[in-house]
Amino acid sequence: MPTLTLTQDASADELLGRDPLALLIGMLLDQQFPMERAFGAPRLLADRLGVESLSAADLAVADPEELVRVFQGPPALHRYPGSMAARTQDLCRLLVERYAGRAEHLWDDVPDGTTLLRRLGELPGFGAQKSKIFLALLGKRYGVTPPGWREAAGDYGLEGSHRSVADITGPESLLEVRAFKQEQKQAAKAAKQ
Numbered sequence: 656m657p658t659l660t661l662t663q664d665a666s667a668d669e670l671l672g673r674d675p676l677a678l679l680i681g682m683l684l685d686q687q688f689p690m691e692r693a694f695g696a697p698r699l700l701a702d703r704l705g706v707e708s709l710s711a712a713d714l715a716v717a718d719p720e721e722l723v724r725v726f727q728g729p730p731a732l733h734r735y736p737g738s739m740a741a742r743t744q745d746l747c748r749l750l751v752e753r754y755a756g757r758a759e760h761l762w763d764d765v766p767d768g769t770t771l772l773r774r775l776g777e778l779p780g781f782g783a784q785k786s787k788i789f790l791a792l793l794g795k796r797y798g799v800t801p802p803g804w805r806e807a808a809g810d811y812g813l814e815g816s817h818r819s820v821a822d823i824t825g826p827e828s829l830l831e832v833r834a835f836k837q838e839q840k841q842a843a844k845a846a847k848q
Contacts, residue, residue, distance in 0.1 A: 661823050681695075685820065766801065817835050
């Protein structure tokens with residue numbers, strides 16, 4: 656079981672380290688929302704559901720309105736609780752249909768990084784960039800290293816980089832990743848002018 660420090664909250668990070676579905680949902684929620692809160696949300700979700708580990712099968716068949724209420728909190732699990740509850744449910748349904756409801760089956764039998772990247776890109780809410788970041792997170796922090804994973808993850812797979820959640824090992828690296836993201840936003844803004 657990997658030791659993760661993505662949220663800087665021991666209980667939330669412990670769940671991410673032992674529950675691949677929690678990690679996948681955290682990545683799903685990591686958009687237009689603070690990274691630590693996105694990855695901390697699976698712990699809140701599990702607590703509100705009264706479970707130790709999340710179940711794709713249970714979330715897939717949950718009453719959609721009730722799931723939205725769970726996401727709404729307070730505190731809300733995401734800035735957009737309604738749409739993210741629906742997207743989480745869609746993700747879980749796909750896991751049930753294709754991977755026996757187990758997030759880790761996405762990567763357990765992959766022959767190479769390109770195949771894993773393709774599988775990730777098929778998930779609801781996972782575009783090209785998010786898929787590469789999650790692939791790098793799996794490789795750098797979760798020990799999922801099929802041949803060619805670094806190449807498939809692109810710049811996010813680079814050793815020693817501080818580009819994304821895949822590079823967070825503690826408070827200092829979190830600040831470095833934040834600084835990199837700010838630089839990227841400023842560069843993009845300047846390019847538009």
